[in-house]
Amino acid sequence: MTDRILVIEDDQRLGTQIVEHLREAGFETLWRTAGELILPGALPGFSLLVLDLMLPGKHGLDILKHLRTYSQVPVLVLSARTSSADKVRAFKLGADDYLTKPFWPEELIERVRARLRRPAMQRGEPxxxxxxxxxxxxxxxxxxxxxxxxxxxxxxxxxxxxxxxxxxxxxxxxxxxxxxxxxxxxxxxxxxxxxxxxxxxxxxxxxxxxxxxxxxxxxxxxx
Amino acid sequence: MTDRILVIEDDQRLGTQIVEHLREAGFETLWRTAGELILPGALPGFSLLVLDLMLPGKHGLDILKHLRTYSQVPVLVLSARTSSADKVRAFKLGADDYLTKPFWPEELIERVRARLRRPAMQRGEPxxxxxxxxxxxxxxxxxxxxxxxxxxxxxxxxxxxxxxxxxxxxxxxxxxxxxxxxxxxxxxxxxxxxxxxxxxxxxxxxxxxxxxxxxxxxxxxxx
DNA sequence: GCGATCGCTTAAGGGCATCTTAAGGAGGGG
DNA sequence: CCCCTCCTTAAGATGCCCTTAAGCGATCGC
Missing domain, CATH: 1.10.10.10 (Winged helix-like DNA-binding domain superfamily/Winged helix DNA-binding domain)
Known part of the structure; x- marks a missing residue:
């Protein structure tokens, strides 16, 4: 069974690129541009979430925080903020990985793969x-x-x-x-x-x- | 049950620093300077391995590759090499995370935590x-x-x-x-x-x- | 309300995925 | 070099379920 990945990315160019690479790598991918679309009912079925924190700052982290109140889905965070404090904050809120922009698509793919290699979490929720x-x-x-x-x-x-x-x-x-x-x-x-x-x-x-x-x-x- | 972490790091300064921070964060930590010490018999009991690939190049990757033939322990790789190709290579050999030097100890800690948050893997139990x-x-x-x-x-x-x-x-x-x-x-x-x-x-x-x-x-x- | 279009249901046939058994052949140990 | 194990290949049997067809029912435009 192929893993399903949900991508939250508001930048059109980057979103297209990410989705393309993920699909190429064999993942079933759904791309949404708004974090609001991460509803409790929508998450089950996905094995992993790629979440761009966007620039506005706290917005993305709030999504992550809220998400963690009802779901344990692995989250790979994308962000332009490179500071240690930002990363630590994301991890503390439950992020599983943190990748700073710009990044090479190959690295994203491998980090996604590394995360999904672990069998226990591989299955999305029903x-x-x-x-x-x-x-x-x-x-x-x-x-x-x-x-x-x-x-x-x-x-x-x-x-x-x-x-x-x-x-x-x-x-x-x-x-x-x-x-x-x-x-x-x-x-x-x-x-x-x-x-x-x-x-x-x-x-x-x-x-x-x-x-x-x-x-x-x-x-x-x-x- | 506190997690035990094995650190392979040949640089004295960096090794001291890493171990100090890990212990501060509440992890039981063992520090070795040579990768050769990762023997099949030594690994069980550790929840995670922090592996510095060092500079000499391929050496560290060989250790990782060999390691993966007999152990599934999560591995967080440290490396001075920042290129996409280096990272991809490490992931393909079974790394679970990749952190480039220099890094903030806080980030290392959080990445270790994020990795261990996930259910403990098969620890040899049938x-x-x-x-x-x-x-x-x-x-x-x-x-x-x-x-x-x-x-x-x-x-x-x-x-x-x-x-x-x-x-x-x-x-x-x-x-x-x-x-x-x-x-x-x-x-x-x-x-x-x-x-x-x-x-x-x-x-x-x-x-x-x-x-x-x-x-x-x-x-x-x-x- | 009427005709036309579109959708629903039931039944039947056959294609093809899977199962099982048997035998060929490659590789390792003695 | 022989024997034994085991992976592979082949071939026939089985039966699941996808498709097709046909009649009925629902809905839309006028």
Missing amino acids: LRFGGLELDLGARLASVRGKPVELTRVEFDLLAALAQRTGEAVTRKWLADNVLDPDKEGTERTLDVHVSRLRKKLEGEELIETVWGIGYRLRGGSPR | LRFGGLELDLGARLASVRGKPVELTRVEFDLLAALAQRTGEAVTRKWLADNVLDPDKEGTERTLDVHVSRLRKKLEGEELIETVWGIGYRLRGGSPR
């Missing part, structure tokens, strides 16, 4: 949506505590929606990314999988139809 | 999964107390799954990491090993098939 629990690493799902057997496509489909909670995902995107992209007539196939998925998640009306667009997963709840 | 007991160090396995003879590949395969308990591990990853990575048609080979492994672990249905993905070891002691 995602939760109402009565649904989704463990991306184990590829296991359960509804209200009861395990639910999902096929490969069913799981991938659910995971794809789960990673873009509240967002309407187009049929085309799902067909291209979850199903075999080579196939043509995958439109109807998708219906079938969604149908079966809904039946298996009986009782939980999580997958909403967005008419003429695709589907949307009802928002996750912060455990 | 892993347990249901009736299976797996000693990675001794390469011994037993089922319900009875020793089971595993071949090299079988043990590595089981160990690979065990170190990622509960996680769905892809066939490709297993083929690349457990079997000879150069080979091409290793897909079928994997089946055979899994099959034999299951037979030897008779009674314990530990290795689950994740259809279309790979395999998963049923969780015994998760995270």
Whole structure:
């Protein structure tokens, strides 16, 4: 199972660069530009967080501090501040590593790898949506505590929606990314999988139809 | 339980300083000036190794490389070399962190702390999964107390799954990491090993098939 | 309200991933 | 040089589940 990494970086250029390198290195990467997007419900599923503290100063550290009240996810801090005091402050707030800008992408990758090499923390926390629990690493799902057997496509489909909670995902995107992209007539196939998925998640009306667009997963709840 | 830290540093001034700060921070510290002193028998008992690569160049990296053949102890590397290539090389050889000289002792302390915050790793204790007991160090396995003879590949395969308990591990990853990575048609080979492994672990249905993905070891002691 | 479009459900068929068994061959120890 | 262990390869059997098709139901534009 590939590790999922969340990158919080408001600089477009740097963000693009980081994400590109991480993907090249084989990591599944999600890039957000605002620290506010680190919500309790959004973090589960990620193995590591790359957090740029930005320049405004305290802002980034506040995010980190708050984050540590509800999550133990490993955090690699990026910052332009090179002073010892700044680093110490970040570490004391729970940072796992601290990299000063500018840096070489190769070093970032290796530091991420070094952090993930340790098996104990490798697994992201399971995602939760109402009565649904989704463990991306184990590829296991359960509804209200009861395990639910999902096929490969069913799981991938659910995971794809789960990673873009509240967002309407187009049929085309799902067909291209979850199903075999080579196939043509995958439109109807998708219906079938969604149908079966809904039946298996009986009782939980999580997958909403967005008419003429695709589907949307009802928002996750912060455990 | 205070953590014990081994420091390899040949510079007297710097060594004194490091040890002083570590002790001040509450760590039990042992200081050696020669890397040769990192013997397989000496390492157990230490939670972390601070390793100065010194200037002579390759010497320190060789120590690290050799070390990794028999120990998984976390290693924080100190070095005067600041280039990206040097850092990447160290990480690839298994370093967990890399600090360039000169540095502030506070940062070293915090990096050591950040590293030790994470759950203590396997300290030689055997892993347990249901009736299976797996000693990675001794390469011994037993089922319900009875020793089971595993071949090299079988043990590595089981160990690979065990170190990622509960996680769905892809066939490709297993083929690349457990079997000879150069080979091409290793897909079928994997089946055979899994099959034999299951037979030897008779009674314990530990290795689950994740259809279309790979395999998963049923969780015994998760995270 | 009506037709057209889009989505849902059920059922059936077959492709293909996986399992098992058997035999070939490489490497190490005696 | 022979034997033994064990990794690999091959081939056939098994059955999972992806896809396709077809009819019904829902929704939208007018």
